[in-house]
Amino acid sequence: MTLTDATCDFLSSLENALPPKALRPVTPAYVEEPRGTWQGQAAAVVAPQTAQQVAQVLRLANAARVGVVPYGGGTGLVGGQVMPDGPKPILLSLERMTAVRALYPLENLMIAEAGAILQDLHGAARGVDRLFPLSFGAKGSARIGGSLSTNAGGVNVLRYGNTRELCLGLEAVLPDGRILNNLSRLRKDNTGYDLRDLFIGAEGTLGVITAATLRLSPRPAAEGTALMVVSSPSDALDLLALARDHLAEGISAFELINRTGLDFLAEHLADVRQPFDTPPEWFVLIDVGLMRGIDPAEALETLFADAFERGLVQDGLIAQSEAQRAAFWEVRERIPEANRMVGSICSHDISVPLGLIPDFITRAGAALEKMGDYRINCFGHLGDGNLHYNVFPAKGRSRAEYAAQKAAISGVVHELVHALEGSFSAEHGVGRLKTADLERYADPVKLQLMRGLKDLFDPNGIMNPGAVLRARS
Numbered sequence: 311m312t313l314t315d316a317t318c319d320f321l322s323s324l325e326n327a328l329p330p331k332a333l334r335p336v337t338p339a340y341v342e343e344p345r346g347t348w349q350g351q352a353a354a355v356v357a358p359q360t361a362q363q364v365a366q367v368l369r370l371a372n373a374a375r376v377g378v379v380p381y382g383g384g385t386g387l388v389g390g391q392v393m394p395d396g397p398k399p400i401l402l403s404l405e406r407m408t409a410v411r412a413l414y415p416l417e418n419l420m421i422a423e424a425g426a427i428l429q430d431l432h433g434a435a436r437g438v439d440r441l442f443p444l445s446f447g448a449k450g451s452a453r454i455g456g457s458l459s460t461n462a463g464g465v466n467v468l469r470y471g472n473t474r475e476l477c478l479g480l481e482a483v484l485p486d487g488r489i490l491n492n493l494s495r496l497r498k499d500n501t502g503y504d505l506r507d508l509f510i511g512a513e514g515t516l517g518v519i520t521a522a523t524l525r526l527s528p529r530p531a532a533e534g535t536a537l538m539v540v541s542s543p544s545d546a547l548d549l550l551a552l553a554r555d556h557l558a559e560g561i562s563a564f565e566l567i568n569r570t571g572l573d574f575l576a577e578h579l580a581d582v583r584q585p586f587d588t589p590p591e592w593f594v595l596i597d598v599g600l601m602r603g604i605d606p607a608e609a610l611e612t613l614f615a616d617a618f619e620r621g622l623v624q625d626g627l628i629a630q631s632e633a634q635r636a637a638f639w640e641v642r643e644r645i646p647e648a649n650r651m652v653g654s655i656c657s658h659d660i661s662v663p664l665g666l667i668p669d670f671i672t673r674a675g676a677a678l679e680k681m682g683d684y685r686i687n688c689f690g691h692l693g694d695g696n697l698h699y700n701v702f703p704a705k706g707r708s709r710a711e712y713a714a715q716k717a718a719i720s721g722v723v724h725e726l727v728h729a730l731e732g733s734f735s736a737e738h739g740v741g742r743l744k745t746a747d748l749e750r751y752a753d754p755v756k757l758q759l760m761r762g763l764k765d766l767f768d769p770n771g772i773m774n775p776g777a778v779l780r781a782r783s
């Protein structure tokens with residue numbers, strides 16, 4: 311189905327149908343994305359305040375065959391929220407739908423609108439002595455609708471699951487303006503197909519999420535953080551198993567960090583305090599949240615002593631204060647910023663079965679060594695089998711010198727991931743960056759069903775054209 315530009319007449323029809331100030335100018339922030347790979351384009355930003363207004367926008371866009379790009383916090387890393395070419399769409403921003411509609415502490419639930427910012431949801435949950443555990447570096451800007459749409463992961467997946475696991479129900483608007491009301495508070499409801507799961511991870515290609523029922527957890531009585539030096543990713547995995555023996559579900563995060571990350575921080579973000587006098591080749595950040603009666607620092611010391619005796623760790627630091635915890639986390643959370651300052655040739659967000667992580671790191675490193683002179687920053691959510699495997703120019707050289715090698719490097723990494731039965735996109739999604747990878751690596755039947763679902767939900771192809779599935783020509 312051919313789409314058309316959002317013309318002045320179309321924008322006037324929106325203006326007439328919506329309350330004043332719903333249409334906003336397209337300022338640069340709306341059409342840029344964090345990695346600067348694409349520059350989006352849009353005729354207007356439309357910011358409705360209710361699901362009914364979203365429905366009105368979609369009805370008009372569907373009738374006029376105008377593309378609609380849903381927009382949360384704009385922090386997506388695969389270009390899902392920016393449309394660089396094609397007929398000019400509108401950006402449908404959820405920025406004015408930020409309310410927490412209801413809190414049910416007894417049921418460990420809250421119902422929030424899609425535009426609520428993650429950090430604000432953390433505060434809302436804390437206000438009723440509960441925890442909303444979804445957290446990652448962009449928590450100050452990412453919105454829950456965007457996080458659901460990318461099924462974001464982050465640092466607490468090991469314990470609490472991806473965004474999908476934190477969602478019990480949704481309210482979503484279909485491209486023809488129908489509103490699906492599925493804001494369920496039920497943990498058990500086996501009544502047919504689970505439509506909620508179709509919208510989660512759909513990256514705005516099936517409809518617009520306007521609200522969600524979110525799972526809360528009890529707040530841990532005390533939290534602790536440690537950095538432990540290991541001699542290899544394989545030892546890090548053994549340490550994870552040992553940590554689980556000691557602390558079971560008490561482990562909230564288990565992050566692997568490589569020396570290259572520390573080097574990049576030292577080179578570009580000197581204000582980040584280096585934790586070790588001599589930077590180790592590999593170390594892990596372990597975060598625990600424990601119930602009453604267990605002191606996290608003591609529990610981590612016991613774990614360290616056991617791991618040391620078994621030869622799994624060589625050195626370690628256990629936070630003795632909240633300030634020290636924050637300093638340890640800063641090391642992990644500012645690595646992506648340092649990466650951006652160095653400028654990668656290409657980056658990968660991959661997962662492989664947990665037991666194959668060491669194999670992946672060894673084989674990918676060996677394959678790339680044969681191809682050229684690179685620096686590799688491999689770090690990430692080891693506990694989830696998810697690594698950010700980013701490839702950088704050798705020191706003193708620029709990424710431009712390597713431009714011609716980019717596709718070959720990514721090809722090697724993704725082919726290896728595929729051979730190990732892993733995923734070329736563990737937590738960031740497909741967006742516009744990885745549509746070709748999806749076509750190459752997805753099971754053909756999965757792809758056919760995805761196409762079928764897209765045609766069923768969005769027969770005119772107005773929803774986020776070109777994201778996830780290439781737009782039909």
Ligand SMILES: Cc1cc2nc3c(=O)[nH]c(=O)nc-3n(C[C@H](O)[C@H](O)[C@H](O)COP(=O)(O)OP(=O)(O)OC[C@H]3O[C@@H](n4cnc5c(N)ncnc54)[C@H](O)[C@@H]3O)c2cc1C
Nearest residue numbers: 382383384385386390446447453455456457462463514519
């Ligand atoms: C510093 C940094 C750290 C990050 N760390 C992580 C991490 O650890 N783990 C992780 O998984 N991701 C991470 N990300 C990626 C990003 O933050 C997540 O993908 C986030 O969930 C996107 O939320 P957003 O509100 O910014 O969505 P946007 O970027 O605005 O949109 C993302 C996608 O969702 C669609 N969309 C947005 N809102 C809706 C809606 N209401 N209905 C339907 N579709 C919608 C958009 O069209 C787009 O396709 C990080 C990003 C940055 C910049």
